[in-house]
Amino acid sequence: MKKLNSIKSIHEAYLLGNTTPSQLVQECLKRIQDQDSNIQSFLTLCENEAIDSSLQLSATISRELLQKYPLYGIPVGVKDNINVNNVEMTAASKILQNHRSVYDATVVERLKKKGAIIVGKTNMDEFAMGSSTEFSGFYPTKNPIHLDYTPGGSSGGSAAAVKAGFCPIALGSDTGGSVRQPASFCGIVGIRPTYGFVSRYGMTSFCSTLDQIGSIGTTVDDAFLLLQCICGYDENDSTSENMEWEDLPEVPSLDSFGILSSMNHLQMDPFIEKMYQRVVQFLSSSYKPVTYDLNMLDCAMATYHVIADSEASSNLSRFDGIRFGQQKIGLSSEESYLLARTEGFGTEVKRRVLLGTYILSNEFAGNYYKQALYAKDLVTSEFESIFTDCPFLVLPTTLKMPFKFGERKDPLDMYYSDYLTIPSSIAGLPSVSIPIGIDDMGFSAGIQLIGPRFSEKLLWKVARTIEEEVS
């Protein structure tokens, strides 16, 4: 069974009559059934819905429809913190086990309107808190390149499903790097869009100030095409920006790009360093490299965790075993809440909820949250200053290559996985991670491009050039 890896190759096969949406979906589902018991990238499969949709799309397929609907007959994986109507949604938490969505998230609604076929819900770290998918409440996802390595996280299920060829594209969510880091670990492309460019209506909130839905694909074009299909204003999301894809600024003429000066102390993996230099060297042949300092880099991670954990403790207070998911019966309502949350939440979620409670309680932590909001402003200002005379920045996605299961036992070690993805998340900037090179183990290094707000078209152009010339 031949893998159809890109949207373009699938649409060409449809046009030539080599396959149909129905045949493709059957092949995808079979591949998942045969191989996903090892990788464990999916939590729920939407077999009946996917087959029904694919039969309808097969019956009406035409050249015109394929041109009109860019995702016509394309199988898509959806991270399990995004609602798909009438499908189980757990955010990989036992507290939400058996909870069925009663509506489509805006992004899912838009995917369906563009002809996409949702094949299933992908595994993740519980409530998107983690960087390895080891903290799923159900089972860990394995990296398809080497099964004893993690796929990164928290969107590890989406990245692994795409890498394994179960679906050519998938949705993830990125709060501090949860799309880009797993994309990097699995050797594929991941995009975090500008904050407010993609609606979060129907996504389970973890940290509302930073959460964004992002796209994952095997190629730069596929990941951006997926983003193009889900972006735009949504009146159901109060943080949604009044910006459509067509309204994005056109790509300016590029004469320079930015690199960071202060990375020597970060003990970057030699292979990542080598691939990073290769990209910088390639870009330098066309544009002038300009070096910048990001003084707030060192405190960005602390800033992120203060904001994220505080908001997580607040956002997750709604999960009490009464309104959603697993119900536990105690002698009083307080005891019922206690039982549901104690048994329903996993280790990492408890750790972050308790830290968030600590941060927000004046008695213990005073003004951490206010300081973090101020630091967030400073990070944003630094990026704004850089982008006044430089169109985009290049830096590695991660400092280290993929790690094995259980290798990072200390939570702080795990948190450092997102060291280079957090700053742009804090500033609400778009960023794309693309795979560069392949090491002896078969892993690629992830290199990310970061641009000013709403510079997605520019990032697409540069990422595509790097993919064609360097990857």
Next chain:
Amino acid sequence: MDNNNRKIDDNALNLLCKMANISLTQEEKDHLIIQLNSIAGLFDQISTHTTKKDSFSRRSTFLSDDTPSTFSNIEGILNNVPSKRDSSVLCPVMKFQGKKNEEA
């Protein structure tokens, strides 16, 4: 308020657990106290980058120093009337549409 010297001990963790509606075994508590203090120690890095002198200056003056026109619809917002201004230049709260989102 100074953030230093606010260590999480057994009593503090008990109170946090009560506030968060989470129960832990003593073994879990002992383990968590070490981890939480280690992570919380990281938070003090922020204050070294946000000096006392200018701390909060940008955020605290954000409302007062902004141009009056940006906040011209403040009464409308308070009454849940959607702003008709270009959203891309406004802070997120300016775009509140008064829609309820009660689902998970």
